[in-house]
Amino acid sequence: MAMATSTPVEVLSAVFQVREPVDGRATLHVLLQRSGAAEPWALPGGDIGDRETLAAAARRHLGTQCGLTRVAHLEQLSVFSAPERIPGTRTIASTYLGLVPRDVPAEPETMDIDSPAAASWFDVDGLPPLAYDHAEVIELARGRLAAKLSYTNLAFALAPSRFAMSELSEIYGAALGHHVDATNLLRVLSRRGVVVATGTLGRTGRTGGRPPALYTFADDELVVTDEFATLRPPP
Amino acid sequence: MAMATSTPVEVLSAVFQVREPVDGRATLHVLLQRSGAAEPWALPGGDIGDRETLAAAARRHLGTQCGLTRVAHLEQLSVFSAPERIPGTRTIASTYLGLVPRDVPAEPETMDIDSPAAASWFDVDGLPPLAYDHAEVIELARGRLAAKLSYTNLAFALAPSRFAMSELSEIYGAALGHHVDATNLLRVLSRRGVVVATGTLGRTGRTGGRPPALYTFADDELVVTDEFATLRPPP
DNA sequence: AAGGGTTTTCGACCGGCGGTCGAAAACTAC
DNA sequence: GTAGTTTTCGACCGCCGGTCGAAAACCCTT
Numbered sequence: 001m002a003m004a005t006s007t008p009v010e011v012l013s014a015v016f017q018v019r020e021p022v023d024g025r026a027t028l029h030v031l032l033q034r035s036g037a038a039e040p041w042a043l044p045g046g047d048i049g050d051r052e053t054l055a056a057a058a059r060r061h062l063g064t065q066c067g068l069t070r071v072a073h074l075e076q077l078s079v080f081s082a083p084e085r086i087p088g089t090r091t092i093a094s095t096y097l098g099l100v101p102r103d104v105p106a107e108p109e110t111m112d113i114d115s116p117a118a119a120s121w122f123d124v125d126g127l128p129p130l131a132y133d134h135a136e137v138i139e140l141a142r143g144r145l146a147a148k149l150s151y152t153n154l155a156f157a158l159a160p161s162r163f164a165m166s167e168l169s170e171i172y173g174a175a176l177g178h179h180v181d182a183t184n185l186l187r188v189l190s191r192r193g194v195v196v197a198t199g200t201l202g203r204t205g206r207t208g209g210r211p212p213a214l215y216t217f218a219d220d221e222l223v224v225t226d227e228f229a230t231l232r233p234p235p
Numbered sequence: 236m237a238m239a240t241s242t243p244v245e246v247l248s249a250v251f252q253v254r255e256p257v258d259g260r261a262t263l264h265v266l267l268q269r270s271g272a273a274e275p276w277a278l279p280g281g282d283i284g285d286r287e288t289l290a291a292a293a294r295r296h297l298g299t300q301c302g303l304t305r306v307a308h309l310e311q312l313s314v315f316s317a318p319e320r321i322p323g324t325r326t327i328a329s330t331y332l333g334l335v336p337r338d339v340p341a342e343p344e345t346m347d348i349d350s351p352a353a354a355s356w357f358d359v360d361g362l363p364p365l366a367y368d369h370a371e372v373i374e375l376a377r378g379r380l381a382a383k384l385s386y387t388n389l390a391f392a393l394a395p396s397r398f399a400m401s402e403l404s405e406i407y408g409a410a411l412g413h414h415v416d417a418t419n420l421l422r423v424l425s426r427r428g429v430v431v432a433t434g435t436l437g438r439t440g441r442t443g444g445r446p447p448a449l450y451t452f453a454d455d456e457l458v459v460t461d462e463f464a465t466l467r468p469p470p
Numbered sequence: 471a472a473g474g475g476t477t478t479t480c481g482a483c484c485g486g487c488g489g490t491c492g493a494a495a496a497c498t499a500c
Numbered sequence: 501g502t503a504g505t506t507t508t509c510g511a512c513c514g515c516c517g518g519t520c521g522a523a524a525a526c527c528c529t530t
Contacts, residue, residue: 007244007283009327048242050325054316076313079329081289090285092244094314094329150464166507178468183508184489188465191487208498209506229385230423230463230517233413401478418479419518426516443527444477465488 008091011058012045012134014141015071015098018158018174019121026174029121030138031098032130033065042131043138044068044119045093058096066119073099073157073222077140085133093133097141102171103160146176151228153194156217164202164212168195186215192225193218243326246293247280247369249376250306250333253393253409254356261409264356265373266335267365268300277366278373279303279354280328293331301354308334308392308457312375320368328368332376337406338395381411386463388429391452399437399447403430421450427460428453 015031032041044065048057055074062068077095085093122128124142127135148154149172158171169182189195196218201211250266267276279300283292290309297303312330320328357363359377362370383389384407393406404417424430431453436446 007242009242009244048316048327051318053318054314054327078311079289079314081283081329083286083288092283092289094316147461147464150466164507172466176466176468180466181489183491185466186508188488206498206506208504210496210508212507226382228465229382231385231407231411231415231420232518233411234518399478416518418520421479423517441477441527443475445479445525447478467489469489 008089009048010045010091010093011048011054011061011096012043012093012137013058013062013074013096013098014043014077014138015062015068015100016124016141016145016158016175017100017104017121018102018171021123026102026170028124028142028174028177030124030127030141031062031066031068031100031119032122032128033119040131041122041128043095043134054094055096058098062098068100068119070100070104071098072101072220073097073154075222077137077144080133080137082133093137095137095140097144099145099154099157101158101160149175152225153217153219153223155194156220159217162198162200162202162214162216164214166212168215192227243324244283245280245326245328246283246289246296246331247278247328247372248293248297248309248331248333249278249312249373250297250303250335251359251376251380251393251410252335252339252356253337253406256358261405263359263377263409263412265359265362265376266297266301266303266333266354267357267363268354275366276357276363278330278369289329290331293333297333303335303354305335305339306333307336307339307455308332308389310457312372312379315368315372317368328372330372330375332379334380334389334392336393336395383457384410387460388452388454388458391455394452397433397435397437397449397451399449401447403450427462 013031017029017031018026019029020026031044033044034041044061045058046061046065048054049060052060054076058074059071062071075097077097080093080095083090085091124138127138130138145154155168155171155175158175159168163171165182165186169180169185172180172185186195190197194217195215198214198216200214202214203211248266252264252266253261254264255261266279268279269276279296280293281296281300283289284295287295289311293309294306297306310332312332315328315330318325320326359373362373365373380389390403390406390410393410394403398406400417400421404415404420407415407420421430425432429452430450433449433451435449437449438446
């Protein structure tokens with residue numbers, strides 16, 4: 001075993017949440033932070049403690065820099081190791097994808113955007129200029145999210161604990177960037193056992209319309225079934 | 236941006252090749268190395284140079300430790316960051332999956348297995364005791380390989396440049412661990428445009444049987460099509 | 471050269487999955 | 501009660517992949 005050198009490592013998190021801007025249509029948002037008004041917006045992250053896992057470090061920085069604690073899912077993305085990705089000091093970045101459910105209060109929004117250190121959610125379409133290669137990280141995270149939504153139960157980390165199918169279809173639509181039919185979504189997800197009906201009905205005090213059945217995700221962590229692989233083994 | 240500390244980083248590569256043991260049946264093999272006869276077998280890898288990418292470092296160690304240069308595909312796996320994964324010195328491992336085509340001569344096999352520093356291929360079923368968490372890395376790599384074989388053209392990195400469908404079916408079978416029907420494989424892969432016929436015929440000098448048509452992979456690098464995602468966008 | 475053995479190739483069948491649409495159900499507002 | 505809105509259910513349909521049997525093409529033996 002060769003001896004490993006001491007290369008500086010940082011962790012960066014691209015955390016997504018489905019939120020609705022003033023006009024009403026829900027879109028995918030990403031959490032950004034900056035240490036001063038003159039600095040560019042950047043992904044939250046930083047150094048790794050001596051006795052700390054990378055995931056633990058990511059969670060710690062989300063808490064201290066953005067006041068965000070309720071991350072429902074956090075998974076590794078790629079490592080960025082281009083020698084000059086940060087001019088001057090060589091730094092390797094281990095990146096993470098984080099997801100926050102829709103019913104989590106918008107914690108970072110309460111922080112003052114004009115204070116020296118601030119954090120805020122941004123619509124992924126229409127981001128401000130970002131530090132270093134952080135835009136690339138966000139693009140990678142979007143792609144990973146879209147891919148995994150279609151063949152895993154990953155949406156559990158974006159949806160509220162109980163939801164109507166129309167609401168879930170909205171969330172999928174925001175994350176995937178195109179319309180998702182609620183009828184088909186229900187059939188597909190319940191056939192796979194990903195969502196289950198709770199038996200209760202939702203908001204009967206609206207402007208009209210049949211009250212929707214409320215559903216929940218069967219699991220509250222990522223479940224990967226190999227049933228979607230083609231070239232399956234014989235039964 | 237918080238300052239990143241200097242955490243030791245190493246790179247580890249799980250490199251696979253489909254090879255046939257003496258008895259004939261082709262199986263998946265992984266490349267291992269050890270620095271002395273008293274040391275346990277371990278994945279090739281080591282430190283990262285100051286002006287070097289992680290992937291470049293992985294390739295460099297494969298060359299110096301195993302004499303292996305013809306790696307057709309190399310992609311990132313997960314980062315292992317448990318504080319005590321190597322007792323004593325804290326080391327973070329960035330792991331890679333590598334693939335070597337079947338027609339590449341068995342370079343490391345020529346090295347003397349009993350010399351102080353040696354490298355050799357091992358059948359993935361029936362591995363010797365491994366250093367640290369390296370068995371975990373290999374398991375992760377196997378899973379990733381199996382998953383990607385079914386929905387990408389990743390097999391281009393395991394197959395020879397030209398091959399018969401029965402040979403490709405053998406390769407898939409070895410990597411997936413179960414029988415893969417050659418008829419179905421041809422239909423699926425050619426419908427996706429992954430493999431194309433070369434027009435030439437293969438080995439007409441055997442013990443009998445119809446001479447097979449020879450095929451090639453359309454691309455010699457990984458191509459990811461989003462056509463296999465369910466919940467597609469409308470046309 | 472005729473026939474048996476072997477391997478590849480082609481076509482047919484079939485169940486399941488997912489995309490789509492229209493009609494029925496259930497509720498609110500007027 | 502009627503109109504409007506939203507959800508739900510069922511039906512249709514094309515495509516994909518797993519399977520099987522028959523035909524094609526070749527070698528070897530007799």
